[in-house]
Amino acid sequence: MAGPSTGRPSRRSRALRPLAARLVFLGPGLGFLIVFLLVPLALMMSYTIFRRGRFGGVVYEATAENFGRLFDPLYFDIVLSSVRTAAVTTLIALLVGYPTAYVIARLPRRWKTIALIAVVLPFWTNFLIRVYAWVILLSGPGLVNETLTGVGLIDKPIQFLYNEGTIVTGLLYSYLPLMILPLYAAIERLDPQLREASANLGARPARTFASVTLPLTVPGVLTGCVFVFVPCLGNFVIPEILGGGRSIMAGNLIRDQFLKARDWPFGSTLALAVIAVLIVLLFLQAWASRAYGGTEGRRA
Amino acid sequence: MSRTRYTRRLPAAAIAAGLVLALAACGGSDSTSADGAAPSAATDQLNPNADLTKQSLDITIWDGYSPKDLPQRVKSKLGFDVKIAIHDTNEAAMARVATNTDSGIDVAFVSGQYAQALNEQGLLEPLHPELIPNLANLYPEASQLSFDKGNKFSVPYTWGTTGICYRTDLVKAPPTSWNDILTPPDDLKGKVTMMTTERWLALPALKALNYSINTTDDKQLAQVKESLLKAKQWGMLYDDTTFGAKLEKGEAAMVEAWDGWCPTTNPKIKFMVPKEGSDLWSDTMVIMKTSKNKEAAHAFINFILDPAVHSWVAENILYKVPNKAAMDLVAQNDKELLEKNAPLKMTPAELLKGESIIDLGEASAKYTRLATEISAQQ
Numbered sequence: 188m189a190g191p192s193t194g195r196p197s198r199r200s201r202a203l204r205p206l207a208a209r210l211v212f213l214g215p216g217l218g219f220l221i222v223f224l225l226v227p228l229a230l231m232m233s234y235t236i237f238r239r240g241r242f243g244g245v246v247y248e249a250t251a252e253n254f255g256r257l258f259d260p261l262y263f264d265i266v267l268s269s270v271r272t273a274a275v276t277t278l279i280a281l282l283v284g285y286p287t288a289y290v291i292a293r294l295p296r297r298w299k300t301i302a303l304i305a306v307v308l309p310f311w312t313n314f315l316i317r318v319y320a321w322v323i324l325l326s327g328p329g330l331v332n333e334t335l336t337g338v339g340l341i342d343k344p345i346q347f348l349y350n351e352g353t354i355v356t357g358l359l360y361s362y363l364p365l366m367i368l369p370l371y372a373a374i375e376r377l378d379p380q381l382r383e384a385s386a387n388l389g390a391r392p393a394r395t396f397a398s399v400t401l402p403l404t405v406p407g408v409l410t411g412c413v414f415v416f417v418p419c420l421g422n423f424v425i426p427e428i429l430g431g432g433r434s435i436m437a438g439n440l441i442r443d444q445f446l447k448a449r450d451w452p453f454g455s456t457l458a459l460a461v462i463a464v465l466i467v468l469l470f471l472q473a474w475a476s477r478a479y480g481g482t483e484g485r486r487a
Numbered sequence: 488m489s490r491t492r493y494t495r496r497l498p499a500a501a502i503a504a505g506l507v508l509a510l511a512a513c514g515g516s517d518s519t520s521a522d523g524a525a526p527s528a529a530t531d532q533l534n535p536n537a538d539l540t541k542q543s544l545d546i547t548i549w550d551g552y553s554p555k556d557l558p559q560r561v562k563s564k565l566g567f568d569v570k571i572a573i574h575d576t577n578e579a580a581m582a583r584v585a586t587n588t589d590s591g592i593d594v595a596f597v598s599g600q601y602a603q604a605l606n607e608q609g610l611l612e613p614l615h616p617e618l619i620p621n622l623a624n625l626y627p628e629a630s631q632l633s634f635d636k637g638n639k640f641s642v643p644y645t646w647g648t649t650g651i652c653y654r655t656d657l658v659k660a661p662p663t664s665w666n667d668i669l670t671p672p673d674d675l676k677g678k679v680t681m682m683t684t685e686r687w688l689a690l691p692a693l694k695a696l697n698y699s700i701n702t703t704d705d706k707q708l709a710q711v712k713e714s715l716l717k718a719k720q721w722g723m724l725y726d727d728t729t730f731g732a733k734l735e736k737g738e739a740a741m742v743e744a745w746d747g748w749c750p751t752t753n754p755k756i757k758f759m760v761p762k763e764g765s766d767l768w769s770d771t772m773v774i775m776k777t778s779k780n781k782e783a784a785h786a787f788i789n790f791i792l793d794p795a796v797h798s799w800v801a802e803n804i805l806y807k808v809p810n811k812a813a814m815d816l817v818a819q820n821d822k823e824l825l826e827k828n829a830p831l832k833m834t835p836a837e838l839l840k841g842e843s844i845i846d847l848g849e850a851s852a853k854y855t856r857l858a859t860e861i862s863a864q865q
Contacts, residue, residue, distance in 0.1 A: 261856070261860060261863060262859075265859075265863050326736070327678070327737075328738060329738075346677045349677065349724055431724040431725065431726070432683050432725030432726055432727075433719065433725060433862070434863075435859070435862040435863055440859070443855075443858075443859070447684055447685060448852075448855040449578060450855070
């Protein structure tokens with residue numbers, strides 16, 4: 188890592204200085220991650236092979252039963268249906284986010300900044316409050332229903348809330364910016380001359396998009412998809428608030444193992460399973476980025 | 488206040504899942520307390536004339552569950568320092584005190600079932616009633632709680648039950664039975680909520696079927712599952728924390744609720760306990776065996792049981808306290824508060840009709856699974 192140290196002792200001291208400097212800069216962040224990410228992660232992984240304790244916690248008797256329970260249809264189906272919900276959300280986010288990012292990337296500089304601020308603006312408000320705002324908007328006596336009945340379009344409030352659709356809506360709303368930003372970055376840095384070249388060679392805009400723009404932005408697409416998919420899978424607030432507690436996602440299942448069932452080992456095993464899925468996804472994304480975007484996407 | 492209620496109940500919710508006590512229904516609990524009393528035999532003699540100013544107390548309690556100036560009041564009245572540690576959940580309290588080494592905690596506030604479990608492990612100091620003369624302030628019923636009959640190792644701090652909280656203007660007929668929640672009329676579709684935490688999710692169906700809330704019988708639980716699945720297909724919603732707000736906004740018309748959580752200060756909202764009966768929960772004070780300040784700990788509990796102190800809980804958290812003198816004081820000080828909060832007026836006799844939720848040990852996993860099955864059903 189610290190540069191070429193092979194067989195040139197005279198350069199070692201010079202190589203060490205940047206290493207020391209790097210440590211100074213990296214140290215705090217690295218230390219934080221090791222203490223607050225790696226250590227808890229290692230703890231969690233170790234819990235998976237033990238039994239649950241009387242008051243929560245774990246009893247250090249080795250067992251493999253937690254992994255066996257993963258394949259219980261009850262839990263397996265919950266994880267599977269969460270993957271489906273997260274995938275649907277990601278797909279819609281991509282379909283909505285790509286044109287948005289595309290337009291933002293082509294805006295004049297001033298408007299670009301304003302548009303980008305607008306995209307991240309929701310993050311300035313607490314997540315829970317934003318989710319709850321949807322309840323206020325959509326509930327039976329809520330704003331939308333009141334307006335519709337007030338105008339006379341409907342006579343009885345429509346039940347918008349508490350179904351799969353509202354869950355996807357909530358997830359989409361919450362994580363769309365995470366799709367738009369990487370897409371914007373990918374589209375923004377595309378060399379406009381490539382598009383011009385394509386047009387000069389006689390390609391119509393649709394063809395240019397399909398053959399030039401889209402393939403070159405695949406790394407951004409994949410990054411956006413992972414950014415949206417991952418938090419969707421782990422979310423437990425939205426199914427509870429916007430789903431009316433009627434459906435359960437992997438995030439809820441894990442949370443419940445810790446807070447309600449007091450089964451830390453099984454909760455850890457579930458969490459590990461979700462992490463495993465995500466790691467596979469990240470590898471796929473890295474692999475596909477390289478295959479598609481080639482070195483171009485990486486270097487730019 | 489709302490935060491207190493949230494933090495207090497969420498843990499209680501977790502009561503369901505896991506102490507490894509093999510005892511089931513109330514019948515068993517007598518022997519529990521008897522067993523539990525066993526370790527008490529070899530207890531140090533406490534000195535009633537100990538110099539309390541040489542002691543100090545560490546207590547662990549839910550946030551907002553005691554008066555803010557409690558340490559100052561104890562200091563000026565009894566002369567020793569009190570340090571308060573906060574726990575969010577019963578589990579957190581357990582993690583703190585359920586160790587074999589001295590946790591440094593002298594007095595812990597935990598739910599009844601947890602007190603029972605701690606005592607089973609021999610971690611609690613048997614109470615010395617002679618050092619707590621204010622026990623006389625408690626209702627006689629307060630010593631009849633099935634996790635600790637006779638208050639051998641715990642003193643109840645609050646108690647209450649679960650029932651139906653509803654909007655009088657939104658339901659056509661006031662509910663009388665748990666079946667009114669499980670199979671409500673169609674015009675209430677999307678306006679009825681139940682709790683999702685395991686034991687309270689099962690409670691309405693168990694009681695409607697006339698089963699014990701502590702049952703571990705697979706056939707009975709299968710019937711419960713069927714009943715709950717039907718309710719979900721009908722359009723039941725689930726809410727453990729915001730049902731009170733939903734009622735106030737008119738977003739819900741009828742909800743399963745803990746008594747202290749039903750916003751009956753709103754004249755349109757009423758609380759009732761269905762005719763099939765319900766549960767009885769209690770949060771208690773216990774003294775740790777490892778405490779080196781046992782005389783001060785007893786004096787502290789005695790101080791809490793002082794009507795002027797204990798009434799604070801009823802007046803500020805709107806939970807009933809099992810302290811007759813304190814409840815009388817509330818009635819005397821603030822009659823309006825009682826009038827506005829019907830659940831506060833429930834008598835101990837009414838409360839005692841409720842069945843205490845007892846820990847089911849390994850069998851509690853059945854309730855966890857039931858809850859997951861209900862929520863996984865599309």
